[in-house]
Each structure stands twice: as C-alpha cells, then as structure tokens.
Amino acid sequence: MILSATNAPSVTDATGTKANTAATDPAAAQDRFLKLLVAQLNNQDPMNPLDNAQMTSQIAQINTVTGIQQLNQTMESMSAQFNSLQVMQGTTLIGRNVMTEGSTLAVADKAGKGGFELGSAATKVKVEVMTAGGQVIETMDLGAKAAGRHTFEWDASKYTGSTEGLQFRVSAVNGSTKIESTSLALSKVTAAGAEDGQLVLTLANGKTINYSQIKALV
Secondary structure (H helix, E strand, O other), X not given: OOOOOOOOOOOEOOOOOEOOOOOOOHHXXXXXXXXXXXXXXXXXXXXXXXXXXXXXXXXXXXXXXXXXXXXXXXXXXXXXXXXXXXXXXXXXXXXXXXXXXXXXXXXXXXXXXXXXXXXXXXXXXXXXXXXXXXXXXXXXXXXXXXXXXXXXXXXXXXXXXXXOXXXXXXXXXXXXXXXXXXXXXXXXXXXXXXXOOEEEEEEOOOOEEEHHHOOEEO
C-alpha cells in the first residue's frame, strides 16, 4: 500500500463538521500521514515488510505535497496583499484626468477636450466635432504634427446644442498618404478597485477600465 495525500481520509469532528483536509491544512495532513504510516508498519506482512526505498518515497511524497500547499497559501496571502496595495495606489488617481482609447469629447467650462495618437508624422491633421448622431458641428485644422500623442481643445462657447454625447473624429495625412491615428477620450477617475487581481478604475463617463488601458494622465 502506497500512502499519499490524496488517499488519506478526512477527519470529522463530533458535530459532523469535516475538519481541515490536506488541501487546506498541511500540518494536519502531515500528521495524518505519519499516523497512517505507523499503522502500516505495525500491520505489515512480516514475510513482505516495507522496504527502505518505499518508506523514503512516501515520506518524500508527503513532504513535497506539504511544501506545495504551504507555497500556495503563501502565494494566496501575497496576492491578497498585492490587491490591497493596488487599490491604495489606485485611490491616488481619483480626481485625476486620464486618456483612454475612445472618441467621446469631454466638455467642461465651454471647452471640449480630447486627444489622439499618430503612428507617424503627419503634414496635416484634422479633427471633426460631431453630435451623438454623427452630424459634423465643426472641423478644426491642427496643421502638421509629429508622431506620438497629442491633445486638442475645441471652443464650445458658440455651440448652443446639447453637449451630451458629443464625439470627435481624427484624420491625418502625410502628403497624400493616410496616417494611422487613434482617438483618445479624456475623463476623470471617480473610483478605484480590484478585479481578478487587476486594478480597475471607474471613470466619470461611466466606463470601467483596467489600469493598463490608461494612455496618459492629464
């Protein structure tokens, strides 16, 4: 008979509640294993006793299983502490403006703000401000821009319509060649938390994002 952590019986207390198993209590698992090993030695066949190799193998097995269980418990504890640390760090972003991929125009104090990222230098960049239904309100010519991340501001003081849901669209060219661009939406962080080991942020525009989705702090 070869003993292992998987075939060691679980213990039930007087109230019928199962005590900690080998999966959750390495010390208890090791204690049960040693008791079973002693019982096996006491009841072994005298004509076919347990040899030293078998005994050594079984002891090594339980030590390995116990070590792995203790390592798992340590990693779970470290993960919980890391999540708490992430949330604490995330709270420092509350109230800050961040830029993430998106085309929603942030309007406040009669100014609309947004951004974009260019894959390479452009000789001409154009930003179109649109209603939620896609109607173009105004077109801004931003001129030449280098590769990388840029911001823009739209004067909304003369616009009399609703600013709710305003969008923008960026187009860039280098001569006659179209340049790849990514629209970046500006929004304020309102809350921070953790989900599946990842720091998540809630934005004023209603979106929930992972920290890795932030392109820039503004």
